[in-house]
Amino acid sequence: MGSKILKDIEEKWNKKWYEEHAFETEHDERKKYFLNFPYPYMNGYLHLGHLYTLMKLEIMARYKKMRDYNVLFPFSFHCTGTPIIAAAERIKEGEEKEWNIMRMMGIPDEEIKKFSDPVYWTQYFPKEAKKDLMSLGCSIDFRHSFITTNLNPRYSKFVKWQFRKLKELGYVTKGEHPVVWCPNCKSPVGDHARLKGEGVRPEKMFLIKFNVEGRVLPCATYRPETTFGVTNIWINPNVEYAIAKVDGEEWIVSKSSVEKLKDQKHKVDVIGRILGSELINKKCSNKLRSDVPILPAEFVDPEVGTGVVMSVPAHAPYDYIALKDLGVDIKPISLIKVDGFGEFPAIEIVERMKINNQKDSEKLEQATKEIYKKEFHTGVLKDITGKYKEMKVSEAKELIANDFRNEDLLVDFWELPEEVICRCLTRTHVKIVDDQWFLKYSDPNWKKRAHEALARMSLYPEVVRKQFDYVIDWLNDWACTREFGLGTPLPWDKKWIIESLSDSTIYMSMYTIWHILKNVPEELIDDDLFDYVFLGKGDKKKLVERGIDERTLDKMRNEFDYWYPFDLRNSGKDLIQNHLAFCLFNHVAIFPEDKWPRAFGLNGHIMVNGEKMSKSKGNFKTIRDMVKEFGVSPLRLSIALSGEGIDDANFDTELTKSLTMRIENLLRFLTSKHETSSEWKVQDEWFEAKIDNTVADVESAMESMMFKTAASKCFFDLQNDLKFYSKWRGTPNDRVLRKYIDVQTKLLYPFIPHVSSEVMEKLSLDGNWPSAKRVEVPKYKKYVETVMNDLKSVKKLAKGEHAKIFVAEDWKFDVIGKDFAEAKSIIEKHVEKSMIGKMLKMYKNGSDLAKSEQMKVLKDSKDFIEKETGLSVEILDADEGDDEKARASTPKKPGILLW
RNA sequence: GCGGGGGUGGCCGAGCCUGGUCAAAGGUGCAAGGUUGAGGGCCUUGUCGCUUAGUGCGUUCGAGGGUUCAAAUCCCUUCCCCCGCACCA
Numbered sequence: 001m002g003s004k005i006l007k008d009i010e011e012k013w014n015k016k017w018y019e020e021h022a023f024e025t026e027h028d029e030r031k032k033y034f035l036n037f038p039y040p041y042m043n044g045y046l047h048l049g050h051l052y053t054l055m056k057l058e059i060m061a062r063y064k065k066m067r068d069y070n071v072l073f074p075f076s077f078h079c080t081g082t083p084i085i086a087a088a089e090r091i092k093e094g095e096e097k098e099w100n101i102m103r104m105m106g107i108p109d110e111e112i113k114k115f116s117d118p119v120y121w122t123q124y125f126p127k128e129a130k131k132d133l134m135s136l137g138c139s140i141d142f143r144h145s146f147i148t149t150n151l152n153p154r155y156s157k158f159v160k161w162q163f164r165k166l167k168e169l170g171y172v173t174k175g176e177h178p179v180v181w182c183p184n185c186k187s188p189v190g191d192h193a194r195l196k197g198e199g200v201r202p203e204k205m206f207l208i209k210f211n212v213e214g215r216v217l218p219c220a221t222y223r224p225e226t227t228f229g230v231t232n233i234w235i236n237p238n239v240e241y242a243i244a245k246v247d248g249e250e251w252i253v254s255k256s257s258v259e260k261l262k263d264q265k266h267k268v269d270v271i272g273r274i275l276g277s278e279l280i281n282k283k284c285s286n287k288l289r290s291d292v293p294i295l296p297a298e299f300v301d302p303e304v305g306t307g308v309v310m311s312v313p314a315h316a317p318y319d320y321i322a323l324k325d326l327g328v329d330i331k332p333i334s335l336i337k338v339d340g341f342g343e344f345p346a347i348e349i350v351e352r353m354k355i356n357n358q359k360d361s362e363k364l365e366q367a368t369k370e371i372y373k374k375e376f377h378t379g380v381l382k383d384i385t386g387k388y389k390e391m392k393v394s395e396a397k398e399l400i401a402n403d404f405r406n407e408d409l410l411v412d413f414w415e416l417p418e419e420v421i422c423r424c425l426t427r428t429h430v431k432i433v434d435d436q437w438f439l440k441y442s443d444p445n446w447k448k449r450a451h452e453a454l455a456r457m458s459l460y461p462e463v464v465r466k467q468f469d470y471v472i473d474w475l476n477d478w479a480c481t482r483e484f485g486l487g488t489p490l491p492w493d494k495k496w497i498i499e500s501l502s503d504s505t506i507y508m509s510m511y512t513i514w515h516i517l518k519n520v521p522e523e524l525i526d527d528d529l530f531d532y533v534f535l536g537k538g539d540k541k542k543l544v545e546r547g548i549d550e551r552t553l554d555k556m557r558n559e560f561d562y563w564y565p566f567d568l569r570n571s572g573k574d575l576i577q578n579h580l581a582f583c584l585f586n587h588v589a590i591f592p593e594d595k596w597p598r599a600f601g602l603n604g605h606i607m608v609n610g611e612k613m614s615k616s617k618g619n620f621k622t623i624r625d626m627v628k629e630f631g632v633s634p635l636r637l638s639i640a641l642s643g644e645g646i647d648d649a650n651f652d653t654e655l656t657k658s659l660t661m662r663i664e665n666l667l668r669f670l671t672s673k674h675e676t677s678s679e680w681k682v683q684d685e686w687f688e689a690k691i692d693n694t695v696a697d698v699e700s701a702m703e704s705m706m707f708k709t710a711a712s713k714c715f716f717d718l719q720n721d722l723k724f725y726s727k728w729r730g731t732p733n734d735r736v737l738r739k740y741i742d743v744q745t746k747l748l749y750p751f752i753p754h755v756s757s758e759v760m761e762k763l764s765l766d767g768n769w770p771s772a773k774r775v776e777v778p779k780y781k782k783y784v785e786t787v788m789n790d791l792k793s794v795k796k797l798a799k800g801e802h803a804k805i806f807v808a809e810d811w812k813f814d815v816i817g818k819d820f821a822e823a824k825s826i827i828e829k830h831v832e833k834s835m836i837g838k839m840l841k842m843y844k845n846g847s848d849l850a851k852s853e854q855m856k857v858l859k860d861s862k863d864f865i866e867k868e869t870g871l872s873v874e875i876l877d878a879d880e881g882d883d884e885k886a887r888a889s890t891p892k893k894p895g896i897l898l899w
Numbered sequence: 900g901c902g903g904g905g906g907u908g909g910c911c912g913a914g915c916c917u918g919g920u921c922a923a924a925g926g927u928g929c930a931a932g933g934u935u936g937a938g939g940g941c942c943u944u945g946u947c948g949c950u951u952a953g954u955g956c957g958u959u960c961g962a963g964g965g966u967u968c969a970a971a972u973c974c975c976u977u978c979c980c981c982c983g984c985a986c987c988a
Contacts, residue, residue, distance in 0.1 A: 040988095041988055078988080080988095081987080081988065083987090083988065177986075190987075201985085201986090373900070376900080377900050377901095436986095438986095463904075464903085464904095466902080466903065467902070467903050467904090467983085470901095470902055470903075471983090474901095474984075474985090475985085476985085476986095477986095478985085478986060479986045480986085482986095499986075499987090500987085500988070501986080502986095573982080573983090574982090574983085575988095576903095576983085577983065577984080577985070578985070578986085578987075578988090579988090604982090605982095610910080641926080643912095646903090647904075647905080647981095648981085648982090650912090652911075652927070654928080655911095655926070655927065658926095658940085660940095661939090661940055662941095665941075708912090708913095709913085712913090712924095712925060712926075716925060716926070717925070720925085723942095786954085789953080789954095790953045790954070791953085792953090794952045794953050795952085795953095848920090888953095888954085890954070892954070893953080893954050896952085896953070897952095
């Protein structure tokens with residue numbers, strides 16, 4: 001839909017801008033402003049979420065341009081990582097769900113087939129995204145666009161350069177890392193490749209060893225400290241267990257845990273099997289507990305942990321209730337003191353929640369969670385724990401685990417808290433990948449520098465700073481390589497692909513030179529070139545000798561030096577704890593301080609009519625659909641009005657629709673001829689001040705990225721002011737009207753540049769931001785409104801066609817500003833005793849306008865008042881009138897007589 | 900649990916830092932009137948309650964308490980909601 005008038009204008013200007021290369025720029029004498037967007041992932045069309053974040057930058061770019069900055073706004077497309085490759089795979093397999101996603105995007109089946117090749121995604125979607133961006137008239141210099149992955153060797157070389165640098169600095173190290181692993185596919189299983197268990201992560205457990213007849217029973221637990229309170233061991237009597245040589249010892253474990261142990265760096269050989277029932281009633285022991293009976297329990301799941309569980313009835317509701325069901329008389333052993341509970345918290349909660357038996361698993365889960373939480377965070381260990389007594393559970397846990405590990409009592413074990421099923425229908429488990437590469441974000445020195453960088457940055461909004469500092473401290477080593485996915489191979493260990501957040505941390509520097517680099521022969525691009533261009537290091541002569549044109553080299557170096565660092569990077573708030581934090585870390589590692597980022601902008605998520613946008617709700621909106629539905633200008637303006645700051649924004653479709661007409665009307669007003677007057681009245685004084693203030697308000701809002709405030713002030717408020725002014729003034733003053741048109745057009749330019757450009761062209765306005773002047777707005781409007789309201793309410797209650805308005809007597813104005821006693825004595829001279837109280841109130845209220853101003857305002861507004869109220873009006877000085885209503889006048893409000 | 904952000908009139912949302920000009924901007928919704936062939940749009944008015952030939956009163960900004968001449972705004976307590984807690988874009 002949208003509007004034809006606006007559409008024509010939008011198309012006209014889009015065409016003009018891109019044909020004339022209006023947004024292509026290189027360094028010059030002006031101050032520069034370089035802003036960028038975290039490149040969007042190219043597994044679909046750009047959508048409302050992108051648009052919201054994007055508009056922050058687009059508005060800023062347009063604004064800075066008006067303020068005579070040299071503005072660089074590049075845009076690229078992200079293709080590394082697993083989602084594209086996984087989706088391509090699913091298309092290839094003909095998976096219904098994936099095909100439907102593509103169909104919903106409006107892609108015909110013939111075309112969808114082509115998406116079984118991941119490379120096709122990297123060609124198709126960037127191209128389409130660019131179309132969308134251009135339809136919106138974004139002021140992007142597309143000469144700086146690239147796609148990521150090794151399909152783009154120049155980019156890949158850059159990433160390799162970056163990683164070699166990081167390695168030299170000692171920031172890339174090798175280590176272990178748990179992953180969700182499919183034993184059938186023999187690969188890690190990301191969320192996208194799961195039938196069940198999306199979002200489930202490996203959790204660290206512990207195996208506590210007990211000995212039975214020369215064999216080890218490893219009990220899986222999250223709480224090693226509870227070993228002190230073990231009363232028995234649970235074994236499922238109906239399950240066949242494996243006897244296996246594990247790292248030289250004979251262990252009894254469930255069969256499924258054999259594979260887990262193998263994948264978690266243990267040497268495991270199965271040498272026999274044993275029924276659970278054969279173990280029942282035997283006794284086992286370890287250093288801490290002896291003569292511990294093995295008891296049967298059907299709740300023990302052989303798929304979880306090792307299928308061997310230790311029982312701590314004092315603190316584990318399951319264990320207590322199982323013992324109770326079994327009817328065995330075993331005394332629980334208490335080891336944790338916790339507020340609000342007595343000696344045996346598990347027993348208390350079971351009774352309190354009225355849990356009758358093991359089958360009440362829902363309540364048992366809940367009880368277990370509550371007890372665990374409470375004991376972990378507020379519990380204190382009792383004397384029975386020996387040297388750990390009086391310690392908090394939360395502090396002692398790791399310490400105990402370490403000690404137990406050293407005493408050969410405990411072995412680490414990773415487990416999935418819920419079942420995760422691979423797409424191939426296989427149940428997965430945790431594997432320890434042991435030659436994984438990490439970025440050492442845990443390095444204290446590195447963290448310190450990241451904090452320093454943050455401290456000198458601007459953040460929009462400022463409230464995210466605390467969170468950022470917290471994130472920098474919280475970040476741990478990041479597994480930066482993958483075995484699977486699109487991306488750049490790790491230069492020194494080619495079996496690994498660099499993970500897709502790790503290859504995207506300093507690429508904004510590439511923007512500054514991409515338009516040049518893309519024409520440099522690929523074979524000439526190497527680390528030396530990047531060292532020279534980005535760091536000014538190395539020998540330029542050698543590079544030139546090798547065949548790179550010297551001018552090209554200088555140009556790249558100059559462009560980078562001019563544009564970098566970036567002045568603003570804006571993103572959704574979800575990138576704080578990963579991408580943006582990484583960006584900071586990597587910048588401080590590689591670049592000198594004067595190239596560290598200047599500002600981050602963060603925005604919330606955007607909702608549609610108060611609901612989260614989602615494909616399943618059917619309110620998923622792509623940019624192209626929205627452009628079609630609402631038109632470019634209403635869409636742009638509505639997005640700007642939808643929100644600011646870190647809170648979630650709301651895109652209101654009703655508002656957007658109503659904007660179409662409002663923009664059209666405004667356009668018509670701005671470009672039509674108006675009858676004007678050269679006379680200067682109070683109305684003109686008021687409106688001019690109002691315009692000046694609006695410019696000042698909007699400007700300060702723009703500077704701090706408060707675009708909703710800015711848009712609402714310059715679109716709604718300023719037009720409302722004009723509306724009132726027109727009614728009030730009748731024929732507008734020539735100069736003031738021209739000023740309004742000029743300001744209105746320009747302030748709206750960042751939001752609806754097509755419309756503004758059209759007006760500017762028609763009226764030959766310059767394209768500069770108006771100068772802001774903060775002035776005091778005279779209170780004329782408020783005064784007139786007061787008088788009008790009074791007239792109207794009086795008219796409602798009394799009949800009459802004529803009104804006399806009495807501006808208060810001189811002495812009433814005299815009272816204002818005097819001290820209390822003096823005021824009182826003046827009043828006493830003029831009124832009866834009974835009225836003194838009332839008059840003193842008037843003294844307290846004061847007045848915004850002097851008497852002469854009031855007279856002038858009323859005289860200049862006479863036509864307006866008569867028209868609005870339908871009364872014929874006389875304006876009088878109360879000093880010259882003798883009506884009782886003249887006496888009722890105050891400096892705040894004149895007296896009114898209707899007749 | 901830790902960290903961050905919030906709770907304002909039918910809804911969205913400004914105000915809170917720097918207390919008074921706040922019954923609280925603006926938008927949207929709703930209602931009435933005008934314009935219009937109808938609808939839409941646009942324009943006007945109303946939209947906490949009471950009262951009234953006007954400038955008045957009461958109750959309201961999650962809840963409770965406090966500071967103050969004065970609190971949506973400051974302090975304390977409490978309840979509730981949202982987001983993040985990673986190896987993933």
